[in-house]
Amino acid sequence: MDNDEPQEPKQSNELRERALKRTPGGVHSNVRLAGSREFIRSAQGAWLYSVDGRDYVDYLLGQGPNFLGHAPRQVVDAVFRACRDGVIFGGQHELEVRAAELVCEAVGWADKIRFSMTGTEAVQAAFRLARAATGRTKIIRFEGHYHGWLDNVLLANRDGRWGTASKGQLPGHLDDFVLLPWNDLDLVADALARQGEEIAAVVMEPLMINAGVIEPKPGFLEGVRRLCDQYGIVLIFDEVISGFRLGIDGATGRYGVTPDLATYGKAIAGGFPVAALVGREDLMDRFGTGEVNHSGTFNSSVMATAAVVASVSSLIDDPPYERVAQHGKALMDGLLDIGTGYELPLRVAGLPQAFHVSFGDAEVTDYRTLQQLDLARYEKLASTLVDHGLWVAGRGVWYVSAAHGQRELDAALTRFDKALASWTSR
Ligand SMILES: Cc1ncc(COP(=O)(O)O)c(C=O)c1O
Incomplete structure (x- = not known):
């Protein structure tokens, strides 16, 4: 599929209309009110596939449970x-x-x-x-x-x-x-x-x-x-x-x-x-x-x-912990490099197994110091990332799974680059 040319998510829109008739907000957990409107057809490994033919490298992992990847x-x-x-x-x-x-x-x-x-x-x-x-x-x-x-x-x-x-x-x-x-x-x-x-x-x-x-x-x-x-x-x-x-x-x-x-x-x-x-x-x-x-x-x-x-x-x-850490580290470094290339004050912090992406620079040790970062700006970027095939949460937390390998890393960094290119040209 080609995520580069977003098309009208026709089937998702139809499903959403039906969902809204029977389900408040069209979702079954309020956390998802803020999420993408795309409906998922299936998921395998580190990938999500939508009913409209789009694919996503998944760094949300169902809010964490899919540590072994989807449908292990x-x-x-x-x-x-x-x-x-x-x-x-x-x-x-x-x-x-x-x-x-x-x-x-x-x-x-x-x-x-x-x-x-x-x-x-x-x-x-x-x-x-x-x-x-x-x-x-x-x-x-x-x-x-x-x-x-x-x-x-x-x-x-x-x-x-x-x-x-x-x-x-x-x-x-x-x-x-x-x-x-x-x-x-x-x-x-x-x-x-x-x-x-x-x-x-x-x-x-x-x-x-x-x-x-x-x-x-x-x-x-x-x-x-x-x-x-x-x-x-x-x-x-x-x-x-x-x-x-x-x-x-x-x-x-x-x-x-x-x-x-x-x-x-x-x-x-x-x-x-x-x-x-x-x-x-x-x-x-x-x-x-x-x-x-x-x-x-x-x-x-x-x-x-x-x-x-x-x-x-x-x-x-078959402990996946080393692989997860390697992927996470390479991903964190890659996101930072790409951000620097666009002269964006991107901040990528945390651990490779779960890390946080935002804008700004602060010594973050608790919730209060976290507020010194520009979290709202990242939240806006996150929706552009989703549009470019990266399934991530607006609050900035990225999860890595045992199913993320080199193919996913390459795809993620390419998509991140394209997303930043489109975001900074607005
Ligand atoms: C640290 C922590 N505790 C408790 C919960 C609540 O778990 P559940 O959503 O399964 O009720 C969560 C959910 O994200 C969590 O992150």
Whole structure:
């Protein structure tokens, strides 16, 4: 196909009209309201194919889950094979035992696991467990970190003030959270000196991917770990994106700091809807005694656990991490070079497995310093990139998968170059 001459996306327009009649906004997740209007016909490896005959090199990866590429054969086949003998039993089965063993062993430090369908649910289960274990209610969280879409975690920043992000959201549900800038150990220490005895948990993305792909400062995670121990607080790492993506042991392995509980999702199951809460036995066992409720009709279905077993086995048996890092590094360098060629102040930062593209120059260590960049300008560029066959998100985060190789790199850089040429000539 030729993405150079965008044609009227006729079939997408027709489908969108039909979708709008039955689906608010034509989408089933509000995150997609801001996305491309093109309808996807199929996806394979690192490529998306639209109903209008266009193809895209995919660096959005379904918002992260397609770490093994689209429709990874070994995962899809395993799921289909397993589901022929039943999909959901309302009882236990061997695959869920294998999935639990495999994930706990891969993660390394975790004793026990509970599966859920979404990262949002896994995070809520972690909060409930922490509150039950400590008898406290408040939770420290950080600006820019995303932990799901429910009332007690969804936040927006308007004119420098944080608050609810949606009409209909109960503001009171945010009252039990203490919101701090991230990456500043002194601020955490101060907050704990004031109200450490009220805090049940500290929760964070250990690598802040959702806003800017920002690494923790040296010593920050270790310091928070120490403070949590000092005040008897449960440390929760939300690894829904970083888990199985940065390495088999995620950000916990990369930075060498162990939480008490951690949530996983996305890359854990090759695109299938699965998330998990893992943690220390003394905490997790509260679910087992029944004193803390964690439920879900679809938790640990045959589909989910077959997908986990096949994905995690594949990540262990044929680790793609070096290849992903090489592709990511070459891509980051290539984007920067091309940007420089057009005299654009492009900024490409983060890790090769997940990085952030924007305009501007600033020492970015948290959400506040991230705002010194020209994020709105990149958001506009992102839609030009999509028009030129690069499937990327407006918020600047690019994900690399195990299916991205030299062909994808060449195509991505050529398309990026053409996109910048058309953008700068406007
Ligand atoms: C760090 C983090 N936690 C939690 C969630 C929520 O996961 P889900 O969308 O599966 O509910 C996300 C989703 O992007 C996430 O990035």
